[in-house]
Amino acid sequence: EEQLVESGGGLVQPGGSLRLSCAASGFTFSSFDMNWVRQAPGKGLEWVSYISSDGRAMYYADSLKGRFTISRDNAKNSLYLQLNSLRAEDTAVYYCTRDPNRVYGMDVWGQGTTVTVSS
Amino acid sequence: SYDLTQPPSVSVSPGQTARITCSGDTLPKQYVHWYQQKPGQAPVLVIYKDNKRPSGIPERFSGSSSGTTVTLTISGVQAEDEADYYCQSADNSATYYVVFGGGTKLTVL
Numbered sequence: 144e145e146q147l148v149e150s151g152g153g154l155v156q157p158g159g160s161l162r163l164s165c166a167a168s169g170f171t172f173s174s175f176d177m178n179w180v181r182q183a184p185g186k187g188l189e190w191v192s193y194i195s196s197d198g199r200a201m202y203y204a205d206s207l208k209g210r211f212t213i214s215r216d217n218a219k220n221s222l223y224l225q226l227n228s229l230r231a232e233d234t235a236v237y238y239c240t241r242d243p244n245r246v247y248g249m250d251v252w253g254q255g256t257t258v259t260v261s262s
Numbered sequence: 263s264y265d266l267t268q269p270p271s272v273s274v275s276p277g278q279t280a281r282i283t284c285s286g287d288t289l290p291k292q293y294v295h296w297y298q299q300k301p302g303q304a305p306v307l308v309i310y311k312d313n314k315r316p317s318g319i320p321e322r323f324s325g326s327s328s329g330t331t332v333t334l335t336i337s338g339v340q341a342e343d344e345a346d347y348y349c350q351s352a353d354n355s356a357t358y359y360v361v362f363g364g365g366t367k368l369t370v371l
Contacts, residue, residue, distance in 0.1 A: 190350075248316075
């Protein structure tokens with residue numbers, strides 16, 4: 144079964160940092176582009192970041208203003224998101240998603256990990 | 263960036279047809295994908311590349327496009343189809359920039 148499992152969420156103070164992880168299984172992770180998508184409480188989906196299958200191309204939502212960094216380790220079948228300078232508005236469920244060739248939609252989603260930014 | 267516009271809500275009775283629209287100026291040049299999200303669950307891809315249905319998605323889900331509007335159609339709506347639906351597109355030219363619509367709450371009366 145193709146599966147994505149996120150971890151690393153939690154409660155953090157404004158200005159703090161977190162590193163989210165996403166463990167992939169059941170498919171050849173190194174062959175697929177990946178994304179992070181977030182959802183604030185009671186709100187819609189918001190794309191956060193993309194990374195190509197080989198890790199060479201990375202793109203981010205304009206709203207992040209350089210505070211987040213996406214990375215991957217294909218040897219460990221893992222995707223990461225480093226969150227810095229966190230703000231209250233970053234409070235959300237963060238999902239990792241598989242994105243085959245950028246044209247077939249996000250066909251596999253994790254269950255999400257919750258980040259709460261509060262003092 | 264750019265915007266995708268969806269109606270906030272759509273209501274239908276069981277057995278009827280639900281149509282959820284997604285509008286955007288760039289849609290004639292971009293594929294649209296649709297996701298279903300039930301409360302407390304992760305989204306699920308129900309339509310990709312405007313009108314393709316992933317394996318395991320019931321045939322009552324279909325997609326179509328016309329100019330700047332793309333439509334998700336659910337024929338013979340069932341109670342289990344009550345959910346939030348999101349359209350998604352991407353600027354896939356020089357870079358890659360993903361946009362989601364605001365979401366539509368489908369209520370089965």
